[in-house]
Amino acid sequence: xxxxxxxxxxxxxxxxxxxxxxxxxxxxxxxxxxxxxxxxxxxxxxxxxxxxxxxxxxxxxxxxxxxxxxxxxxxxxxxxxxxxxxxxxxxxxxxxxxxxxxxxxxxxxxxxxxxxxxxxxxxxxxxxxxxxxxxxxxxxxxxxxxxxxxxxxxxxxxxxxxxxxxxxxxxxxxxxxxxxxxxxxxxxxxxxxxxxxxxxxxxxxxxxxxxxxxxxxxxxxxxxxxxxxxxxxxxxxxxxxxxxx
Numbered sequence: 001x002x003x004x005x006x007x008x009x010x011x012x013x014x015x016x017x018x019x020x021x022x023x024x025x026x027x028x029x030x031x032x033x034x035x036x037x038x039x040x041x042x043x044x045x046x047x048x049x050x051x052x053x054x055x056x057x058x059x060x061x062x063x064x065x066x067x068x069x070x071x072x073x074x075x076x077x078x079x080x081x082x083x084x085x086x087x088x089x090x091x092x093x094x095x096x097x098x099x100x101x102x103x104x105x106x107x108x109x110x111x112x113x114x115x116x117x118x119x120x121x122x123x124x125x126x127x128x129x130x131x132x133x134x135x136x137x138x139x140x141x142x143x144x145x146x147x148x149x150x151x152x153x154x155x156x157x158x159x160x161x162x163x164x165x166x167x168x169x170x171x172x173x174x175x176x177x178x179x180x181x182x183x184x185x186x187x188x189x190x191x192x193x194x195x196x197x198x199x200x201x202x203x204x205x206x207x208x209x210x211x212x213x214x215x216x217x218x219x220x221x222x223x224x225x226x227x228x229x230x231x232x233x234x235x236x237x238x239x240x241x242x243x244x245x
Contacts, residue, residue, distance in 0.1 A: 026047070038080070060133065068152070069083045075163065101186070102237075104180055112161075113221075114165075115161050116165075119165045120212060130160055131157070131214075134160055135157060139203040148187070151187060
Protein backbone atom coordinates (compact mmCIF):
# COMPACT_ATOMS: atom_id res chain seq x y z
CA UNK A 1 0.00 0.00 0.00
CA UNK A 2 1.50 3.35 -1.04
CA UNK A 3 -0.59 5.99 0.75
CA UNK A 4 1.58 8.90 1.82
CA UNK A 5 1.11 9.95 5.42
CA UNK A 6 2.35 13.25 6.85
CA UNK A 7 5.15 12.96 9.36
CA UNK A 8 4.49 14.11 12.91
CA UNK A 9 7.13 16.69 13.66
CA UNK A 10 9.06 15.87 16.87
CA UNK A 11 8.23 18.14 19.78
CA UNK A 12 7.99 17.85 23.55
CA UNK A 13 4.56 16.20 23.85
CA UNK A 14 3.16 13.44 25.96
CA UNK A 15 2.89 9.91 24.63
CA UNK A 16 -0.89 10.21 24.87
CA UNK A 17 -0.93 13.36 22.71
CA UNK A 18 1.33 11.71 20.15
CA UNK A 19 -0.94 8.66 20.08
CA UNK A 20 -4.01 10.86 19.64
CA UNK A 21 -2.39 12.70 16.75
CA UNK A 22 -1.28 9.43 15.18
CA UNK A 23 -4.81 8.05 15.55
CA UNK A 24 -6.14 11.11 13.72
CA UNK A 25 -3.78 10.54 10.81
CA UNK A 26 -4.58 6.83 10.77
CA UNK A 27 -8.30 7.65 10.50
CA UNK A 28 -7.52 9.44 7.23
CA UNK A 29 -5.65 6.35 6.06
CA UNK A 30 -8.66 4.20 6.92
CA UNK A 31 -10.88 6.37 4.74
CA UNK A 32 -8.51 5.86 1.80
CA UNK A 33 -8.28 2.14 2.57
CA UNK A 34 -12.07 1.62 2.86
CA UNK A 35 -12.36 0.23 -0.67
CA UNK A 36 -9.97 -2.62 0.22
CA UNK A 37 -11.29 -3.99 3.55
CA UNK A 38 -9.72 -7.41 3.02
CA UNK A 39 -6.22 -6.00 2.55
CA UNK A 40 -4.18 -5.55 5.75
CA UNK A 41 -2.92 -2.14 6.74
CA UNK A 42 0.83 -1.50 6.77
CA UNK A 43 2.75 -3.08 9.62
CA UNK A 44 3.37 -1.22 12.88
CA UNK A 45 6.99 -0.76 11.83
CA UNK A 46 5.98 0.79 8.51
CA UNK A 47 3.39 3.06 10.10
CA UNK A 48 5.88 4.20 12.73
CA UNK A 49 8.42 5.03 10.03
CA UNK A 50 5.86 6.91 7.90
CA UNK A 51 4.54 8.94 10.82
CA UNK A 52 7.90 9.48 12.46
CA UNK A 53 6.82 8.13 15.84
CA UNK A 54 7.69 5.09 17.93
CA UNK A 55 6.01 1.73 17.51
CA UNK A 56 4.66 2.16 21.04
CA UNK A 57 2.78 5.28 19.92
CA UNK A 58 1.43 3.38 16.91
CA UNK A 59 0.21 0.56 19.17
CA UNK A 60 -1.57 3.07 21.39
CA UNK A 61 -3.20 4.69 18.37
CA UNK A 62 -4.26 1.33 16.94
CA UNK A 63 -5.70 0.28 20.31
CA UNK A 64 -7.76 3.49 20.32
CA UNK A 65 -9.09 2.76 16.84
CA UNK A 66 -9.78 -0.89 17.69
CA UNK A 67 -11.77 0.11 20.77
CA UNK A 68 -13.81 2.42 18.53
CA UNK A 69 -14.54 -0.49 16.20
CA UNK A 70 -12.62 1.13 13.31
CA UNK A 71 -10.12 -1.72 12.91
CA UNK A 72 -9.52 -5.27 14.05
CA UNK A 73 -6.27 -7.10 14.60
CA UNK A 74 -5.29 -10.75 14.56
CA UNK A 75 -1.90 -12.11 15.53
CA UNK A 76 -0.07 -13.49 12.52
CA UNK A 77 -2.50 -11.91 10.03
CA UNK A 78 -2.28 -8.15 10.47
CA UNK A 79 -4.57 -5.18 11.01
CA UNK A 80 -7.74 -4.75 8.98
CA UNK A 81 -10.31 -2.01 8.53
CA UNK A 82 -13.73 -2.28 10.14
CA UNK A 83 -15.06 -4.14 13.20
CA UNK A 84 -13.77 -7.61 14.00
CA UNK A 85 -15.57 -10.24 11.94
CA UNK A 86 -18.02 -12.35 13.87
CA UNK A 87 -18.24 -16.07 13.66
CA UNK A 88 -20.28 -17.32 10.73
CA UNK A 89 -23.97 -16.64 11.35
CA UNK A 90 -25.02 -20.30 11.75
CA UNK A 91 -22.16 -21.00 14.15
CA UNK A 92 -22.81 -17.94 16.30
CA UNK A 93 -26.53 -18.62 16.25
CA UNK A 94 -25.95 -22.23 17.25
CA UNK A 95 -23.68 -21.19 20.09
CA UNK A 96 -26.18 -18.62 21.34
CA UNK A 97 -28.99 -21.18 21.27
CA UNK A 98 -26.97 -23.92 23.00
CA UNK A 99 -25.49 -21.87 25.83
CA UNK A 100 -26.74 -19.42 28.45
CA UNK A 101 -25.49 -16.67 30.73
CA UNK A 102 -24.55 -19.14 33.46
CA UNK A 103 -22.33 -21.18 31.13
CA UNK A 104 -20.70 -18.13 29.58
CA UNK A 105 -19.67 -16.76 32.97
CA UNK A 106 -18.59 -20.19 34.16
CA UNK A 107 -16.18 -20.51 31.22
CA UNK A 108 -14.89 -16.99 31.79
CA UNK A 109 -14.36 -17.80 35.48
CA UNK A 110 -11.93 -20.57 34.54
CA UNK A 111 -10.37 -19.09 31.40
CA UNK A 112 -9.63 -15.46 32.20
CA UNK A 113 -7.72 -15.90 35.48
CA UNK A 114 -5.37 -18.21 33.57
CA UNK A 115 -4.95 -15.59 30.86
CA UNK A 116 -4.12 -12.96 33.49
CA UNK A 117 -1.57 -15.24 35.10
CA UNK A 118 0.12 -15.98 31.77
CA UNK A 119 0.09 -12.28 30.88
CA UNK A 120 1.92 -11.50 34.13
CA UNK A 121 4.67 -13.87 32.99
CA UNK A 122 4.79 -13.10 29.27
CA UNK A 123 3.51 -9.59 28.55
CA UNK A 124 5.95 -7.27 26.83
CA UNK A 125 6.64 -3.80 28.18
CA UNK A 126 4.42 -2.36 25.45
CA UNK A 127 1.57 -4.75 26.28
CA UNK A 128 1.85 -3.92 29.99
CA UNK A 129 1.67 -0.22 29.18
CA UNK A 130 -1.38 -0.76 26.96
CA UNK A 131 -3.19 -2.85 29.59
CA UNK A 132 -2.57 -0.06 32.08
CA UNK A 133 -3.84 2.63 29.74
CA UNK A 134 -6.99 0.68 28.93
CA UNK A 135 -7.63 0.15 32.64
CA UNK A 136 -7.25 3.89 33.23
CA UNK A 137 -9.55 4.66 30.30
CA UNK A 138 -12.18 2.28 31.66
CA UNK A 139 -11.90 3.83 35.12
CA UNK A 140 -12.50 7.25 33.58
CA UNK A 141 -15.47 6.04 31.51
CA UNK A 142 -17.17 3.61 33.91
CA UNK A 143 -19.56 6.17 35.37
CA UNK A 144 -20.67 8.22 32.38
CA UNK A 145 -20.25 5.96 29.35
CA UNK A 146 -23.20 4.31 27.64
CA UNK A 147 -23.46 0.48 27.80
CA UNK A 148 -22.28 -0.09 24.22
CA UNK A 149 -19.17 2.04 24.78
CA UNK A 150 -18.41 0.25 28.04
CA UNK A 151 -18.70 -3.11 26.28
CA UNK A 152 -16.20 -2.06 23.59
CA UNK A 153 -13.63 -0.75 26.06
CA UNK A 154 -14.09 -3.70 28.41
CA UNK A 155 -13.63 -6.05 25.47
CA UNK A 156 -10.44 -4.22 24.44
CA UNK A 157 -9.02 -4.51 27.98
CA UNK A 158 -9.69 -8.23 28.31
CA UNK A 159 -8.54 -8.92 24.76
CA UNK A 160 -5.24 -7.13 25.41
CA UNK A 161 -4.66 -9.46 28.36
CA UNK A 162 -5.58 -12.47 26.23
CA UNK A 163 -3.07 -11.41 23.58
CA UNK A 164 -0.39 -10.80 26.22
CA UNK A 165 -0.88 -14.36 27.49
CA UNK A 166 0.99 -15.50 24.38
CA UNK A 167 -1.08 -18.61 23.63
CA UNK A 168 -2.95 -18.57 20.32
CA UNK A 169 -5.34 -21.37 21.23
CA UNK A 170 -6.30 -19.56 24.44
CA UNK A 171 -6.77 -16.42 22.35
CA UNK A 172 -9.09 -18.26 19.96
CA UNK A 173 -11.13 -19.56 22.90
CA UNK A 174 -11.32 -16.07 24.34
CA UNK A 175 -12.52 -14.66 21.01
CA UNK A 176 -15.38 -17.16 20.85
CA UNK A 177 -16.53 -16.07 24.30
CA UNK A 178 -15.94 -12.40 23.56
CA UNK A 179 -18.08 -12.46 20.42
CA UNK A 180 -21.11 -13.51 22.44
CA UNK A 181 -21.01 -10.20 24.32
CA UNK A 182 -22.24 -8.52 21.11
CA UNK A 183 -25.40 -10.63 21.10
CA UNK A 184 -28.39 -8.34 21.71
CA UNK A 185 -29.75 -10.43 24.58
CA UNK A 186 -26.35 -10.46 26.28
CA UNK A 187 -25.93 -6.70 25.97
CA UNK A 188 -29.42 -6.11 27.34
CA UNK A 189 -28.77 -8.35 30.34
CA UNK A 190 -25.37 -6.75 31.02
CA UNK A 191 -26.95 -3.29 30.94
CA UNK A 192 -29.58 -4.36 33.48
CA UNK A 193 -26.95 -5.92 35.71
CA UNK A 194 -24.85 -2.76 36.01
CA UNK A 195 -25.11 -0.63 39.13
CA UNK A 196 -23.10 2.48 40.11
CA UNK A 197 -21.41 0.53 42.91
CA UNK A 198 -20.69 -2.41 40.64
CA UNK A 199 -19.20 -0.19 37.94
CA UNK A 200 -16.91 1.51 40.43
CA UNK A 201 -15.74 -1.82 41.85
CA UNK A 202 -15.20 -3.19 38.35
CA UNK A 203 -13.12 -0.13 37.42
CA UNK A 204 -10.97 -0.58 40.54
CA UNK A 205 -10.44 -4.25 39.72
CA UNK A 206 -9.31 -3.36 36.20
CA UNK A 207 -6.66 -1.10 37.71
CA UNK A 208 -5.60 -3.77 40.22
CA UNK A 209 -5.32 -6.42 37.50
CA UNK A 210 -3.17 -4.09 35.41
CA UNK A 211 -0.95 -3.33 38.41
CA UNK A 212 -0.49 -7.03 39.21
CA UNK A 213 0.46 -7.84 35.61
CA UNK A 214 2.92 -4.92 35.58
CA UNK A 215 4.44 -6.23 38.83
CA UNK A 216 4.75 -9.71 37.28
CA UNK A 217 2.63 -11.04 40.15
CA UNK A 218 0.84 -13.88 38.40
CA UNK A 219 -0.88 -15.21 41.53
CA UNK A 220 -2.41 -11.83 42.34
CA UNK A 221 -3.33 -11.15 38.71
CA UNK A 222 -5.22 -14.45 38.54
CA UNK A 223 -6.85 -13.90 41.93
CA UNK A 224 -8.17 -10.43 41.11
CA UNK A 225 -9.33 -11.54 37.68
CA UNK A 226 -11.30 -14.36 39.29
CA UNK A 227 -12.87 -11.88 41.72
CA UNK A 228 -13.61 -9.56 38.78
CA UNK A 229 -15.39 -12.19 36.72
CA UNK A 230 -17.20 -13.45 39.83
CA UNK A 231 -18.44 -9.90 40.47
CA UNK A 232 -20.03 -9.79 37.02
CA UNK A 233 -21.34 -13.32 37.40
CA UNK A 234 -23.09 -12.40 40.65
CA UNK A 235 -24.56 -9.24 39.11
CA UNK A 236 -25.87 -11.17 36.10
CA UNK A 237 -27.42 -13.85 38.27
CA UNK A 238 -29.12 -11.18 40.36
CA UNK A 239 -30.45 -9.49 37.22
CA UNK A 240 -31.73 -12.82 35.90
CA UNK A 241 -33.48 -13.62 39.15
CA UNK A 242 -35.16 -10.22 39.29
CA UNK A 243 -36.00 -10.07 35.58
CA UNK A 244 -39.80 -9.84 35.29
CA UNK A 245 -39.67 -11.68 31.99
